[in-house]
Amino acid sequence: MSAAPSYVHGASPKPLLGDTVGALIDRIAATHPERPALVVRAQHVRMNYREFHAEVERVAAGLLALGLTRNDRVGIWAPNRAEWVALQFAAPKAGLILVNINPAYRAHELEYALNRVACRAVVLPRRFKTSHYLDILAGLAPELAASGPGQLHAARLPELREVILLDDMPAPGTRSWQQLAALGDASALAHLHEAERALGFDDPVNIQFTSGTTGAPKGATLTHHNIVNNGWFIGEAMRLTEHDRLCIPVPFYHCFGMVLGNLACVTHGACMVIPGEGFDALTTLETVAAEKCTGLHGVPTMFIAELEHPRFAEFDLGSLRTGIMAGSPCPIEVMRRVVEEMHMAEVTIAYGMTETSPVSFQTVPDDPLERRVDSVGRIHPHLEVKLVDEHGRVVPRGMPGELCTRGYSVMLGYWDDPARTGEVIDSARWMHTGDLAVIDADGYCSIVGRLKDMIIRGGENVYPREIEEFLYTHPKVQDVQVFGVPDPKFGEQSCAWIRLRGGCTSSEAEIQDYCRHHLAYYKVPHYVRFVDAFPMTVTGKVQKYLMREAMVAELGL
Template sequence: MANASASVWSHAAAAPDRVALRGSGSVAWTYGELRERAATVRELLDTHRIRPGDRVLLVAPSVPEFVMAYYGILAAGAVAVTANTMATERELTYMGRDAGVRLVLAWHALAPVAHRTADELGVAVREVGEGLGGFGPADSAPEPLPVDGRDTGALLYTSGTTGRPKGAQLTHGNLASCAAIFRDIHSIGADDRAVTGLPLFHVFGQACVMGTTMLAGGSLTLLERFDAGAMTALIRRDRPTFIAGVPTMWNALLRATEEGDVDFAGLRLASSGGASLPVEVMRAFEERFGCTIVEGYGLTETTGAGTCHLAGEPAAPGTVGRALPGCAVAVRDDTGADLPPGEVGEVHIKGPVVMKGYWNRPDATGEALDADGWLRTGDLGSLDAEGDLRIVDRKKDLVIRGGYNVYPREVEEVLYEHPDIVEAAVIGVPDPHYGEEVAAVVALRAGATLDVRELRSWAKERLSAYKVPHLLAVVDELPKGATGKILKRAIDPAAVRAL
């Protein structure tokens, strides 16, 4: 099977002057330049005696040099272990030691923590600068090493919300399948221009956006760190046909713009993932920009893919679409039996995008993957008669109040309808009487105030009494991860108070 980096080489051979990458500055890289620079990294790995299958820790933001380093690692047959740029020395050391990395490649601005990590691991570190990264031009650009489809190409560590982070092994076959699926269903080609503020170390930006654009031969504009003002400036400059983000990004664009501020006329696709998209945010975005957001669903363990809305095919509001081509989705009860349409159970996914397993975790792999290749996602959902999937919540986020199941996403959807609420998260707080109480943490639009009694009355008109939040905290902004996803585990239950 072809190496997952092979598309960069093939486009460089066919159209070397076609633009592959742009940053927020004025510099643009062609496919010919990207191939040359990836070959430079591959040559560097050879000097450090990195061999096929060896792991290389890559710590870099969403800049063209990330793409250079990533495809250089894959072209050498090595494994890219991509790390969050906000990770601490302790977190990076854990990841590097668990993966057994043999080299650290780090963006120059992250050099201090990278050097301390490398010292702890007893391996070399090389800083990646702008352009050629300070490595000098490669002597040649040989074709990427051939690989087996089951060979690991990237090792992405999960967030660790249920214990220490685990490395999901994404194979060259996983990466190639994800890119090909999205290229085909969204009809992405060489004339398409993508813009994203997603971090490339995360599976959504890395596999679904970068991988798809590079396979198609299009151009990709990268925003190093998402900012609504900077994003609108890039949209004006590069006139994208495709943008990708997470719900908090769409919300930020809505908050930072007025009607007519940004012309989205050339945009034919806006892709949302990473977290459930509130229906109210989707509706407001379409009204403001005249652009429909296509929502999808996937996990790190499924290369970010699983289901998606399909252009031209209506999907029920609040659903994340149907199983992608070549994939299958099932909703099952605790015994593993398939549930009929409309009933809530655990979502399972099968297909060419499902990971090989967790790195050096056979027990965890056995718990997540069954003998037939089905992955237990840990998410609760239901399928309708047409096969559209509705994600209800994370199984572990379910709030059980007095014996009644409360799905936080359902309550959050209602809170997002309130005209003064721009961000919302619902969690369960221990309660001596009910077992758990429903708590909401919200952020308000600029200048707004919230009368909690009025909010409770307002919510009671839209929710059953046991679902209405009885505890509330108002904050300036909800805690978020590097992808912009709201981090419920970072919310302090002690911060909420009785309504």
């Protein structure tokens, strides 16, 4: 008897939601007006759902009062703050498309992102840690200093008109967040409510950049329906209710913070608890204890940092029960410690990708601990997955194949890029993930490799092709190959093998410094080696797996 095919369907008695993001926050705020909605300790912000809803409406009305119109793009280039959460709900309420910009981006990446999707407005803080956001933007748009608010006309950022500064004092050419919210008066609110009536849940609402392994970053375009429902079913798997308080130290610019965190909470009337602008193990532990959080999110690297913190034992984490660990595989010993020492008996594992809003598989609290480590759980409700071979045929259960998913969660496409959209979404609307997986007889899925060459460093996706193309701009570099090598702390680190131009010499530090000035920190190659040639096949294809094996041997990994 032949094995069953590797096809699973998330049949569910729970229907999909038909809400837009605006309708969702209206409904939840009306149902749970006095329940806590948002706590941001670093900013001393505490709002219940009635207050949070009012802030969202003011900001949404203010955005329309600026002259922004339906489907205009609004960029958010900021770490985790209260304003990020408000804008996440305000922009779609106003019929605008929120563009998530990684706060680690530097000028080169920011310019590309803003222009690729033609952002009309961008929201940013003056600075965070060593990143001077306003200075970087002003470097791209020196015209800002001589502009009035809303009057920017920059040669390098031709579509950008509005700069909203997350600061009490606006700079030349900008508005403050307070000034934006103040525009949301009674007349503007009436305009907002009129504009909302024209919106549908299939409208685009969010653009997140993802590179794949070829070319420049692509703008995965997600709808209300995509992210509202994915947040709803993520929260269902966690068994969230309005009595839960979820600590969210993962970044909002990524689906992990925005969908698995914020939307999972809001769809269930739970409280979003934000420990700080960026991840800090001690601050996270303090926040969980002080706020009596019932859930905690993180990539394995974050949980390890919390467990290993010298003051870990000082904190009462007894309120915890659930949370999500995702982003990279979790060692079983780490999972055991999270369950036992952090009291997260119901912690779940999730798998997905930005293009699928993101979660396709998730474990549930009833799954045995071993299944929460050796698999990514079973199919999410209302989704389909099949595993196919190189000819597109469905493989038998237990055999590896490329994971393809179909359903409400699949993105509209890459923004203004039908060619690259067509490379991953076929005519039957299957999203080809590039991940190799195995589905067993019980429907549990294990990710066993990647067709794509992506590196996952501490939960951050690093795309070798993007780094390679940048390194080609170095005057000494003739050829370069970037690949991942195992790392005990981050899961993987990037390594660059470089062939220099004739007569040139360089150093690891020189290459890293060149990258550091132009790329986000996590994209800077951790290892750099100078070689005379790359291992090749007889047909001239580079064999990165041989480079990886050589580095593993050299480093004793």
